[in-house]
Amino acid sequence: MKNHCGVLPTCWPENRIVILYLPFFSFEAMPHKKTSSKSATQKSSDKKVTDSSSKLPKRATSVVPSDFLQSVREYWEQLDWGGLSEHFGNKTLQRGRNYAGGGNVQSLWVAEDGKNLLAVVVGTHDYKTRVTLEEGSRKNQFVPSSTCSCPVGSDCKHGVATIVRFLDFLANNKPIPLCRELEGDTWEIVTENEKTKTMKIDFDEYDDDDDDSWEDEEYERDDDDEPQVFVPKTFAKTNDLASDLEAKLNEKPSKELVAIILRLFNDYDAVREHFKQEAFAESVAKSGNIAKLVEKAIKLIDKAIDDVSYEYRRYGNGSALELNPVTEIIKQFDKFDDALAAVDRAARYLIKKGCRYADDTGAEDTSEIGLVFDAMAKTLIASKTPPVSIILWAYEVSHIDEYDFGGYALKTIIFEHNWPVKVWSGVADALLAKMCENVTENRDFETLRTIVETLDKANRQKEATDLLRTEAVHIREYEMLVDRLIEFGFLDEAEKIAWEQRQIALKQENRSNYYYRNDLWPDRLKKIAEKKKDWPMQASIEAAEFFKHPCDRTIPPLLQTAKKMKVEPAVRRSLEAFLQTGEFPVAVQKELEGTKPTTKDRQSWPIPFFAFVIDEKKQQPRFDVLCDWAIAEKRPKDVVRWFDELSGQKENVRKIDYEKVADAIIDTHPDRAFRLYRDLAEHEMEATRNYPSAVRLLRKARKALEALGRAADWPTLMAEIRATHRRKSSLMKQLDELNAGSIVNQKRRGK
Numbered sequence: 001m002k003n004h005c006g007v008l009p010t011c012w013p014e015n016r017i018v019i020l021y022l023p024f025f026s027f028e029a030m031p032h033k034k035t036s037s038k039s040a041t042q043k044s045s046d047k048k049v050t051d052s053s054s055k056l057p058k059r060a061t062s063v064v065p066s067d068f069l070q071s072v073r074e075y076w077e078q079l080d081w082g083g084l085s086e087h088f089g090n091k092t093l094q095r096g097r098n099y100a101g102g103g104n105v106q107s108l109w110v111a112e113d114g115k116n117l118l119a120v121v122v123g124t125h126d127y128k129t130r131v132t133l134e135e136g137s138r139k140n141q142f143v144p145s146s147t148c149s150c151p152v153g154s155d156c157k158h159g160v161a162t163i164v165r166f167l168d169f170l171a172n173n174k175p176i177p178l179c180r181e182l183e184g185d186t187w188e189i190v191t192e193n194e195k196t197k198t199m200k201i202d203f204d205e206y207d208d209d210d211d212d213s214w215e216d217e218e219y220e221r222d223d224d225d226e227p228q229v230f231v232p233k234t235f236a237k238t239n240d241l242a243s244d245l246e247a248k249l250n251e252k253p254s255k256e257l258v259a260i261i262l263r264l265f266n267d268y269d270a271v272r273e274h275f276k277q278e279a280f281a282e283s284v285a286k287s288g289n290i291a292k293l294v295e296k297a298i299k300l301i302d303k304a305i306d307d308v309s310y311e312y313r314r315y316g317n318g319s320a321l322e323l324n325p326v327t328e329i330i331k332q333f334d335k336f337d338d339a340l341a342a343v344d345r346a347a348r349y350l351i352k353k354g355c356r357y358a359d360d361t362g363a364e365d366t367s368e369i370g371l372v373f374d375a376m377a378k379t380l381i382a383s384k385t386p387p388v389s390i391i392l393w394a395y396e397v398s399h400i401d402e403y404d405f406g407g408y409a410l411k412t413i414i415f416e417h418n419w420p421v422k423v424w425s426g427v428a429d430a431l432l433a434k435m436c437e438n439v440t441e442n443r444d445f446e447t448l449r450t451i452v453e454t455l456d457k458a459n460r461q462k463e464a465t466d467l468l469r470t471e472a473v474h475i476r477e478y479e480m481l482v483d484r485l486i487e488f489g490f491l492d493e494a495e496k497i498a499w500e501q502r503q504i505a506l507k508q509e510n511r512s513n514y515y516y517r518n519d520l521w522p523d524r525l526k527k528i529a530e531k532k533k534d535w536p537m538q539a540s541i542e543a544a545e546f547f548k549h550p551c552d553r554t555i556p557p558l559l560q561t562a563k564k565m566k567v568e569p570a571v572r573r574s575l576e577a578f579l580q581t582g583e584f585p586v587a588v589q590k591e592l593e594g595t596k597p598t599t600k601d602r603q604s605w606p607i608p609f610f611a612f613v614i615d616e617k618k619q620q621p622r623f624d625v626l627c628d629w630a631i632a633e634k635r636p637k638d639v640v641r642w643f644d645e646l647s648g649q650k651e652n653v654r655k656i657d658y659e660k661v662a663d664a665i666i667d668t669h670p671d672r673a674f675r676l677y678r679d680l681a682e683h684e685m686e687a688t689r690n691y692p693s694a695v696r697l698l699r700k701a702r703k704a705l706e707a708l709g710r711a712a713d714w715p716t717l718m719a720e721i722r723a724t725h726r727r728k729s730s731l732m733k734q735l736d737e738l739n740a741g742s743i744v745n746q747k748r749r750g751k
């Protein structure tokens, strides 16, 4: 066992110095003190502790495992390796076992009920790990999970190691020091000399203040075969270096700084170029000739992009695009009256040239171009340009910026700028005037959307709605109008237009865009129905969705709406009948044929018939859907019934998740569940050779046997399986573990 005494755990809470003086307790030297599980004094002391954790009342310091909640203790005692591997995966399990065996679990605490474990596990670093038992889906069933301060973060090997070490204590009924959650992830723990302290668990911390780089082993996600992510030290720490440097430079006297800069100037071309540009820009700014500046910027754009484009065309890759000199020049524009014209010219040129760059390089990295737009936007705002002109310019540029080079900069710097309402109003007026210049045929959706957006920002919502009403007719664009009418509560109007448009879409059935357009309206109509609490209409649309795609996704919403209509039982019966026979309810069938359903027909299908779009052909029975539905609603009897029907249906047999079926019926039909698990396991051992999966299924088969009262048959079954598959050595090893019994019992036998 490693000796960790005197090692300062880097992940320890705030008060590190104090901890340094506390020798880590060794498990063997733990005081063997039995405590009653929940004494009255303890409960009353809870309040005081949260008030001031420094003054702690006298309380129990450790707990013997036999004092845990009965159900929790049973869970831990019966846990076997297969159970652990089911949750953590085989690889993580092996690593965790090795860790526990190597003595890496340095400190361990347990909550009084046995449902929470805390530990400090030593690996490349010291990690704080917490294991929690969550309630499972069945009574007294638990599922373990772990969180950890290591880079993996959850369900890692440190979690496994914690559990395994804990089971050592359990096997020997040795007392374990107590921990108690005070508030979200702050725990009170007991130290080896029976003092208490608080331990804050920050699960995102990993060791930022540690000098070592992370070891790649720690990085690996244990369960999958993804390649390791290797982060070189220099990359991970660049930001730290920059801030360190900044701090150091801030302390230096200016003379020393000048010397450093001059040295850099002499040694590096890039630095020299930077100062050259700056000097040039300043001199032009003084001379008052912005035209010269623009020409220079354009020349620089040309050269930078041409160079990189050439490399790409010639060699298939190239150096990074460098537009910093351009940015430096553009920053000077703000001092001039005609800044807008200058920025505009540079922007248009950059977009044109940028398209070439994107084509040549496959749009590898256009962020450098984005940075120039960043500078342009900021320069305009700093200049004397009227805000309305800036915004109009930004809209215009966005319009021609096909590759969206400037999208982010314009959005965050100009469109999201805190302009007064008056400014937006001015923009809206200008855009409206421009739109009216255009003949209706030339008006487009994008412009309309922009105008509506600016009118909204100008607090002219009503005008925007009216504009949509009139323009929708011109440009045949109703979706935006209907969405807006729904948003502003004009539900009847929205409904009327939506139905009209749906009818038009249905008539265009033979057109290729029919399916896309057709699908646009049901969702909107459903939204309208929901808002109007028009349950029949909502149910009608949901029914159409069900008939189109009968599955466990379309059933629940329809039933819920039927409940609101107080007709759920009838609808449920009709859905079941449809899934069994593939025949529509009589009322639907008659509507499809154009005849009127009778009152009796309506009673068994009380959902009105709107413009259903469904395949009128007779459908196939869907026992698979019935089976899924029964599983979801926890109706095991029906699961068995539909499963049997399904087994006779060749075309649907592959749609069944047999394990899910077995899980759903294990309590009521353990015999059927047992056979399913056994057959599935056999399939995994023989055909797919997925042994971990086979072992998982065999574990479930054993549970089913126990439920049947036939636990005694297990050894026979195992002997058979072993005989059949004796050549598969890896499977044999896993079967050994399956039969070795619980971890605690193995540990007890080992003693």
Ligand SMILES: [Zn+2]
Binding pocket: 127, 129, 148, 149, 150, 151, 152, 153, 154, 156, 157, 158, 159
């Ligand atoms: Zn971990």
